[in-house]
Amino acid sequence: MRQPRGDHRGILDPARLRRELRFRRHLPAPPLRDLVEHYWLIDWELTAPFTQRVVPHPAVNVVFGQADGGPESAEIAGVGRTLFTVTLTGVGRISGIQFRPGGFRPFLRRAVAELTGRRVPLAEVPEAARAAGLPDHPDAVAGGTPAPAAGSVAPPARCAGTDAERCQALDAFLTAWSPRPDPASAEAMALAAEIRADRSVRRVDDFARRHGVPVRRLQRLFLEHVGVGPKWVIRRYRLQEAIELAATGPPDWSALAADLGYSDQSHLIREFTTVTGVSPAAYARSLH
Known part of the structure; x- marks a missing residue:
């Protein structure tokens, strides 16, 4: 980079x-x-x-x-x-x-x-x-x-x-x-980077299966090296993507919810509102 x-x-x-x-x-x-x-x-x-x-x-x-x-x-x-x-x-x-x-x-x-x-x-x-x-x-x-x-x-x-x-x-x-080299940290960084870049990563069990590791090991790895669990990382990156897209223009929230792996539009709206304190539509209106 x-x-x-x-x-x-x-x-x-x-x-x-x-x-x-x-x-x-x-x-x-x-x-x-x-x-x-x-x-x-x-x-x-x-x-x-x-x-x-x-x-x-x-x-x-x-x-x-x-x-x-x-x-x-x-x-x-x-x-x-x-x-x-x-x-x-x-x-x-x-x-x-x-x-x-x-x-x-x-x-x-x-x-x-x-x-x-x-x-x-x-x-x-x-x-x-x-x-x-x-x-x-x-x-x-x-x-x-x-x-x-x-x-x-x-x-x-x-x-x-x-x-x-x-x-x-x-x-x-x-x-x-003087940071100490740590192979487990390198593994955690690579996995977190994949979650961020790949929208198809939506469920922890599927992600663990993709990499051939037990779910519990994946959870321990993330808590030890990232500080939060893999499910939280997945949801946070998807929500941040929704916020970013809202800043570029009001999106089709229903299509975006499906694209980001939410169960439906209401699920995206609830999580967006809970975390930011404002609904997606209200946030988009405030910017435009």
């Missing part, structure tokens, strides 16, 4: 986001691309509060943020099961890392499901804190070499400078974290 993906899957009202914020994606350094989907950078100067809603991907993000000249924050965002809503004000910047589904396990080195639905300060994960030049959090998991004492070393800013400088800082951070 020579360019980051250009779709808006999961972003509600992407045109408004691009009007209000400077949003762009960049690829990481080549050695990191097997595990990292892309870096995402946002900058804003707002005269009024701006609220953005996102239907999360089955992916972990590491997010460095800075607002109104304050100190830089750093956190790990596990896979979000519910709609993510954020309100931005004033002036600020974000430098984010979106890992491939399954790509964060070689960094975390334990079950990614531990982070699902959670946002954890980077300092609470010792390996990440050391890579970032942060002191270990007092409640962090024990083990490994102690991090530098608070104030002994000023960690480099990830939200400052040009796009190239910010991407280089993220590259350096991930490289210092």
